[in-house]
Amino acid sequence: MSWSRDEMAAKAAEEIEDGFYVNLGIGIPTLVANHIPADRDLILQSENGMLGMGPFPFEGEADPDLINAGKQTITELDRTSYFSSSTSFAMIRGGHIDLAILGTMEVAQNGDIANWMIPGKLVKGMGGGMDLVAGAKRVVVITDHVTKSGAPKLLKQCTLPLTGQGVVKRIITDLGIFDVKGEGLAVAEIAPGVSREQIQKATDAALLAWPDKELA
Amino acid sequence: MSWSRDEMAAKAAEEIEDGFYVNLGIGIPTLVANHIPADRDLILQSENGMLGMGPFPFEGEADPDLINAGKQTITELDRTSYFSSSTSFAMIRGGHIDLAILGTMEVAQNGDIANWMIPGKLVKGMGGGMDLVAGAKRVVVITDHVTKSGAPKLLKQCTLPLTGQGVVKRIITDLGIFDVKGEGLAVAEIAPGVSREQIQKATDAALLAWPDKELA
Amino acid sequence: MKKKVFGNATDALAGIATDGMTVMAGGFGLCGMPASLIEALRDTGASALTCVSNNAGTDGEGLALLLSTGQIRKMISSYVGDNKLFSDLYLSGAIELEFCPQGTLAERCRAGGAGIAGFYTKTGVGTVNAEGKEIREFDGVPHVLETGIIADLALVKAEIADEDGNLIYRKTARNFNPDMAMGGRMTVAEVEQIVPAGSLDPDHIHTPGIFVQRVVQSTRAKRIEKLTERSKEVAQ
Amino acid sequence: MKKKVFGNATDALAGIATDGMTVMAGGFGLCGMPASLIEALRDTGASALTCVSNNAGTDGEGLALLLSTGQIRKMISSYVGDNKLFSDLYLSGAIELEFCPQGTLAERCRAGGAGIAGFYTKTGVGTVNAEGKEIREFDGVPHVLETGIIADLALVKAEIADEDGNLIYRKTARNFNPDMAMGGRMTVAEVEQIVPAGSLDPDHIHTPGIFVQRVVQSTRAKRIEKLTERSKEVAQ
Numbered sequence: 001m002s003w004s005r006d007e008m009a010a011k012a013a014e015e016i017e018d019g020f021y022v023n024l025g026i027g028i029p030t031l032v033a034n035h036i037p038a039d040r041d042l043i044l045q046s047e048n049g050m051l052g053m054g055p056f057p058f059e060g061e062a063d064p065d066l067i068n069a070g071k072q073t074i075t076e077l078d079r080t081s082y083f084s085s086s087t088s089f090a091m092i093r094g095g096h097i098d099l100a101i102l103g104t105m106e107v108a109q110n111g112d113i114a115n116w117m118i119p120g121k122l123v124k125g126m127g128g129g130m131d132l133v134a135g136a137k138r139v140v141v142i143t144d145h146v147t148k149s150g151a152p153k154l155l156k157q158c159t160l161p162l163t164g165q166g167v168v169k170r171i172i173t174d175l176g177i178f179d180v181k182g183e184g185l186a187v188a189e190i191a192p193g194v195s196r197e198q199i200q201k202a203t204d205a206a207l208l209a210w211p212d213k214e215l216a
Numbered sequence: 217m218s219w220s221r222d223e224m225a226a227k228a229a230e231e232i233e234d235g236f237y238v239n240l241g242i243g244i245p246t247l248v249a250n251h252i253p254a255d256r257d258l259i260l261q262s263e264n265g266m267l268g269m270g271p272f273p274f275e276g277e278a279d280p281d282l283i284n285a286g287k288q289t290i291t292e293l294d295r296t297s298y299f300s301s302s303t304s305f306a307m308i309r310g311g312h313i314d315l316a317i318l319g320t321m322e323v324a325q326n327g328d329i330a331n332w333m334i335p336g337k338l339v340k341g342m343g344g345g346m347d348l349v350a351g352a353k354r355v356v357v358i359t360d361h362v363t364k365s366g367a368p369k370l371l372k373q374c375t376l377p378l379t380g381q382g383v384v385k386r387i388i389t390d391l392g393i394f395d396v397k398g399e400g401l402a403v404a405e406i407a408p409g410v411s412r413e414q415i416q417k418a419t420d421a422a423l424l425a426w427p428d429k430e431l432a
Numbered sequence: 433m434k435k436k437v438f439g440n441a442t443d444a445l446a447g448i449a450t451d452g453m454t455v456m457a458g459g460f461g462l463c464g465m466p467a468s469l470i471e472a473l474r475d476t477g478a479s480a481l482t483c484v485s486n487n488a489g490t491d492g493e494g495l496a497l498l499l500s501t502g503q504i505r506k507m508i509s510s511y512v513g514d515n516k517l518f519s520d521l522y523l524s525g526a527i528e529l530e531f532c533p534q535g536t537l538a539e540r541c542r543a544g545g546a547g548i549a550g551f552y553t554k555t556g557v558g559t560v561n562a563e564g565k566e567i568r569e570f571d572g573v574p575h576v577l578e579t580g581i582i583a584d585l586a587l588v589k590a591e592i593a594d595e596d597g598n599l600i601y602r603k604t605a606r607n608f609n610p611d612m613a614m615g616g617r618m619t620v621a622e623v624e625q626i627v628p629a630g631s632l633d634p635d636h637i638h639t640p641g642i643f644v645q646r647v648v649q650s651t652r653a654k655r656i657e658k659l660t661e662r663s664k665e666v667a668q
Numbered sequence: 669m670k671k672k673v674f675g676n677a678t679d680a681l682a683g684i685a686t687d688g689m690t691v692m693a694g695g696f697g698l699c700g701m702p703a704s705l706i707e708a709l710r711d712t713g714a715s716a717l718t719c720v721s722n723n724a725g726t727d728g729e730g731l732a733l734l735l736s737t738g739q740i741r742k743m744i745s746s747y748v749g750d751n752k753l754f755s756d757l758y759l760s761g762a763i764e765l766e767f768c769p770q771g772t773l774a775e776r777c778r779a780g781g782a783g784i785a786g787f788y789t790k791t792g793v794g795t796v797n798a799e800g801k802e803i804r805e806f807d808g809v810p811h812v813l814e815t816g817i818i819a820d821l822a823l824v825k826a827e828i829a830d831e832d833g834n835l836i837y838r839k840t841a842r843n844f845n846p847d848m849a850m851g852g853r854m855t856v857a858e859v860e861q862i863v864p865a866g867s868l869d870p871d872h873i874h875t876p877g878i879f880v881q882r883v884v885q886s887t888r889a890k891r892i893e894k895l896t897e898r899s900k901e902v903a904q
Contacts, residue, residue, distance in 0.1 A: 018670050019670030021878045041670070043832075043877075043878070045878070046604070047534065047535075048460045048463070048604050048607050049460075049604050049606050049607045050603075050604050051876050051877065051878055052832075052870075055662065056660045056661055056662045057660075057661055057662070058661060058662060058663070058664045059661045059662070059663060059664060060661075061661070062656055062659055062660075062661055063603065064462070064463065064605075064654035064655060064656045065463060065464070065591075065602045065603040065604060065605040065654065066603045066604055067460070067461070067463045067604055067656075067657070067658075068604075070658070071460070071461040071462075071463070071514075071657045071658045072658045072660035073656060073658070073659055073660050073661065074660075076603070076870060077866075078865050078866025079830075079832045079834070079865050079866065079877070080870040081834050081868075081870045081873040081876040081877065082601075082603055082604060082606055082870050082871055082873070083606065083873075083876055084538070084606055084607065084608070084609070084610040084611055084638075085460075085486075085534070085535070085537075085538035085607050085608045085611055086535075086538040086539050086541070086542040086610070086611045086782075087876075088535070088538070089534065089535025089536075089538055089539060089782075090539075090778070090781060090782030090783070090850060091876070091878055091879075092535055092783075093535055093539075093553060093554070093555060093782055093783030093784070094780075094781045094782045094783040094850065095783060096781075096878050096879060097878075112558075122519055122523070123531075124511055124512060124513030125509060125510050125511035125512050125513065125531050126510060126511070126531060126533055126534075126561070127510050127511040127533075127534050128510065128533065128534035128535060129533075130533040130535075130536075130555050130556045130559060130561060131533050131534060131535030131536065131555045134553075134554040134555045134556070134557065134783075135535070135554065135555065135783055161559065161560050162558055162559045162560075163559065164557075164558065164559065165557060165558030165559070166558075234434050235434030237642045257434070259596075259641075259642070261642070262840070263770065263771075264696040264699070264840050264843050265696075265840050265842050265843045266839075266840050267640050267641065267642055268596075268634075271898065272896045272897055272898045273896075273897055273898070274897060274898060274899070274900045275897045275898070275899060275900060276897075277897070278892055278895055278896075278897055279839065280698070280699065280841075280890035280891060280892045281699060281700065281827075281838045281839040281840060281841040281890065282839045282840055283696070283697070283699045283840055283892075283893070283894075284840075286894070287696070287697040287698075287699070287750075287893045287894045288894045288896035289892060289894070289895055289896050289897065290896075292634060292839070293630075294629050294630025295594075295596045295598070295629050295630065295641070296634040297598050297632075297634045297637040297640040297641065298634050298635055298637070298837075298839055298840060298842055299637075299640055299842065300774070300842055300843065300844070300845070300846040300847055300874075301696070301722075301770070301771070301773075301774035301843045301844045301847055302546075302771075302774040302775050302777070302778040302846070302847045303640075304771070304774070305546075305770065305771025305772075305774055305775060306542070306545060306546030306547070306614060306775075307640070307642055307643075308547075308771055309546055309547030309548070309771055309775075309789060309790070309791060310544075310545045310546045310547040310614065311547060312545075312642050312643060313642075328794075338755055338759070339767075340747055340748060340749030340750075341745060341746050341747035341748050341749065341767050342746060342747070342767060342769055342770075342797070343746050343747040343769075343770050344746065344769065344770035344771055345769070346769040346771075346772075346791050346792045346795060346797060347769050347770060347771030347772065347791045350547075350789075350790040350791045350792070350793065351547055351771070351790065351791065377795065377796050378794055378795045378796075379795060380793075380794065380795065381793060381794030381795070382794075539782070539784070543787070546775070547789060547790060547791075548775070548787045548788065548789060549788045549789070549790075549806035549807075549809075549811045550787065550788045550804075550806060550811070551779070551784045551786065551787040551788070552784065552785045552786045552787070553783060553784060553785070554783060554785075555783075568786075570785035570786060570815070571785075573785075575785045575786070579806070600871070601871070602871060603870075603871065606871075634839075635836070635837070635838060635839065635842075635872075636871075636872050
C-alpha cells in the first residue's frame with residue numbers, strides 16, 4: 001500500500017505554516033489546497049498576477065478576466081490583489097513566496113529538477129517554472145515515485161534538460177518523503193505498508209538515511 | 217541688452233511641441249511653464265512620482281501628500297497620475313520624457329554638464345539630476361552666460377565633477393542660444409543688442425558657427 | 433492636446449506597422465490579449481515580425497492570426513503549448529522560437545522600457561536558458577545576464593483608458609500589459625471603455641499615459657480559453 | 669491568519685531592530701515618510717545602522733531623530749540638503765555617506781526585492797558615481813552596473829492598509845514606499861487607516877500584502893516641508 005494522490009497532497013499540506021504565501025503547480029500540487037489544516041491559513045499566488053486565489057467559479061459565473069496560471073477560470077477572495085507579471089515574478093524571484101509545490105518529470109539527489117522538456121518531443125515551454133524553482137524560499141516536489149513505465153524519477157543526476165539547479169528541498173512521492181542532502185536523499189517518512197527494499201528498488205538516487213520510526 | 221530670465225524661459229518654451237512630456241528643473245526652468253504657446257499642450261512630470269503637475273495651491277489648500285521634486289506644495293490637474301519612484305525613473309531612464317530643461321553650474325562644448333557639486337563646498341547630492349540628463353530624450357540647459365563673478369559657464373571642458381557626459385543638446389543663456397556640436401558650440405540665436413564680441417569674450421567653449429541673421 | 437484616441441484599430445496602426453519590426457503583445461493566453469489590434473496588425477500585411485508575447489495564441493485566436501498568414505518570423509515566448517499551428521510551423525522550420533522564462537520575459541519588457549539594458553537573475557542558471565549568456569556571482573550565488581527588450585510597437589489591452597492614455601486594467605487581464613506598455617517605443621492600447629480626461633482617480637491609474645501613444649475601442653469580445661466551473665449543488 | 673496588525677509602533681518593531689542592520693525608510697522629504705516608525709526605531713536604541721533613504725530628514729524630523737542619537741553609521745541617499753545636523757556629522761567624519769542617483773536608488777530597492785542582483789543603467793556614466801563600478805556597452809552605449817539592495821528592515825508609509833497588509837498610497841506620498849516595501853526582508857507599514865480584509869478593491873492595491881509583514885496605525889501628523897501657495901485674489 002502506498003499513498004494516494006490525495007494523501008501525498010495532504011503530506012505536502014503539512015509543509016504549510018500559518019500565513020504562508022504559496023504557489024501550487026498544476027497536477028497533484030493543486031490538490032494541496034484541499035488539505036490545509038483548519039488552524040492554518042495560506043494565501044495562494046497565481047503567477048499570472050494574483051494573490052489570494054479562490055476556487056473555481058460556480059456554473060455561469062466565470063469571468064474571462066479572472067484566470068489562474070493554468071488558464072482556468074477562478075474566483076477572487078476578500079483578500080485578493082492583482083498586479084502585473086513583472087511584479088508577480090518580483091515576488092517569486094525575490095524570495096517572497098514561502099513555498100512552491102510542483103510536479104516533475106525528474107528530480108536529482110542534489111536538488112536539480114527537470115520538468116519542462118523532453119528532447120525529441122514537442123516542447124511547450126518552461127512558462128514560469130524556471131522562475132519559481134530559482135526564486136521561491138522553499139521548493140517541494142510532489143511526484144509519483146516512478147514513471148508510468150516503472151523507471152525511477154528520483155535520480156543521481158537528471159537526464160532531461162534542467163528547470164533549475166540544486167533548488168528542490170523535499171520530494172513527496174507515493175512511497176515516502178525524501179529530503180535533499182546534496183550527496184543523496186534522506187528518507188524522512190515511508191508510506192504505510194511500503195518496505196525499505198521497495199523504495200531502494202524504485203530509486204536511483206543514493207539514500208543516505210532512514211526514519212527512526214517506520215510506519216508499517 | 218540681453219534676455220531676462222523670463223525671456224530665456226520663453227525661448228526654452230519654444231522647444232516644447234504639442235503633447236510633450238517635460239521635466240523642469242528648479243530655478244529658471246520652472247518659469248518655462250508660464251510661457252507655453254496657447255496652441256500647445258504639455259504634461260509636466262515631477263520625478264517624485266507625478267505626471268500632470270498643476271500650479272501651487274491657493275492659500276489654505278495645500279496638501280502634505282502633494283509636493284513637487286523641490287518639495288514645494290502643488291496641485292493636481294484632471295490628467296494627473298501618481299506612481300512610485302521606480303516607475304517615475306523608468307519613464308526618465310527609458311527615454312519617455314521628451315524634454316528636460318535644467319539649470320547648471322557648467323556646461324561643456326561636448327554636452328557634458330556639471331551641476332551637482334563643488335569640491336570643498338558642502339555637497340547636497342545629485343538627487344534625480346544624473347538620471348534626468350542620462351535618460352531624457354532631449355536635454356536643454358538654461359543658465360546665465362557667466363557666473364556671478366563673471367567667469368564663463370560655457371566651457372571647452374567642465375572643471376567640476378560631472379552630472380552627465382555628452383548629454384546636453386542646447387544651451388539657452390541671457391546672451392543667446394547655443395547648440396552642442398561635439399567639437400564646439402553653434403550659435404543659433406543672439407539676444408537683441410548683444411554683439412558677437414560680447415559672446416566670444418564671455419565664452420570659453422569654441423564657437424563654430426553664427427546665425428545667418430542676427431537680431432540687433 | 434495631441435489626440436491619442438483613434439476611431440478604429442486600423443487607423444490606430446496606420447503608418448506604424450513595418451516589415452521586420454519587433455512587436456510586443458500583452459495577454460496571458462486569451463486573457464487581457466489585444467485581439468482587435470492583432471487582427472488589425474494582420475491586415476496591415478507587415479511581415480517578418482519578431483513577436484514578444486507570453487504565448488503564441490490558441491488555434492484561430494490571437495497571434496495565431498499572424499501565424500496563419502506567415503507574418504511572424506520569430507517568437508519570444510515562455511509557453512507555446514495549446515497551439516497546433518505554431519507546432520507545425522516550428523517543426524517545419526518556418527518560424528524561429530526563443531524561449532524565455534515567464535518572469536524573465538516580463539522583466540525584460542519592463543527593463544527595456546525603463547532604460548535598464550541588462551540585469552542579473554538566478555532564473556535559468558544551469559539550464560539551456562543560460563547557454564551562451566554571461567554568468568556572474570553575487571554574494572557567491574551565480575546569476576545570468578538577461579537583456580532588456582525594446583519593441584518598435586507594443587499592443588496592449590486594458591479595461592479603461594482616458595483621453596490622455598492613462599490605463600486601468602481589470603483583474604488578471606493586467607498580466608504583461610503594463611510591462612509591455614513600457615517596453616514599446618510606440619504603444620497602442622485597446623480598451624473596453626474610453627472616458628474623458630479627469631474621469632479616473634489618479635491614484636488608481638496602472639499605466640500612466642506617457643507610456644501610451646494611441647488608444648482605440650476594443651471590438652472583439654473577451655473570450656474564455658479554459659472554462660472551469662463547479663456545480664452550485666455540489667458545493668452547498 | 670497570522671496577525672499583521674500591531675497595536676503601536678513600539679510593538680511593531682519588537683524583536684526586529686538589531687545593531688548594524690540595513691534599514692530602508694520611505695518618503696520624499698517629509699512627504700510619505702514613516703515618522704512614527706522612525707521614532708520607534710530611535711527608541712529601540714539599535715545602532716550602527718545603514719539607512720537607505722532618499723533624504724536624511726530635516727532638522728528635528730525623520731531620520732534626523734536617529735542622526736541626533738548617533739544611531740546611523742552610514743546613509744545611502746540621493747540628496748541630504750536641508751539638514752544642518754547631517755552636514756555637521758558628515759563634516760566631522762561621524763557618519764559615512766554613499767550618494768546614489770535618485771532613480772538608481774529606487775531601482776536598486778526594487779531590484780533587491782525582485783531578486784535582481786544587479787542591473788545596467790546609463791545614469792551616472794562618466795561621473796564619480798560610476799567610479800570603481802563595471803562599465804559595459806550595450807548597443808555601443810556605455811552603461812554602469814548597479815546592485816540591488818536588500819534591507820533587513822523596511823519602514824514605509826501608506827494611506828490605507830487592510831488586515832492582510834495590502835497597501836494603498838495617496839498622491840505623491842507614494843514615492844519610494846512601494847519600492848522599499850519590496851526591498852525589505854521585513855517590511856513594517858505605518859498607515860493613516862487600517863481597514864478589514866476585503867475593504868479594498870483588489871485592482872486598487874499598490875503594494876500586495878506579501879511584501880508587508882507588519883502594519884501599525886500612524887500617530888504623527890503629516891507635515892509640510894515647504895509650504896508654497898498662491899493668493900486666490902492674484903490668480904482670479
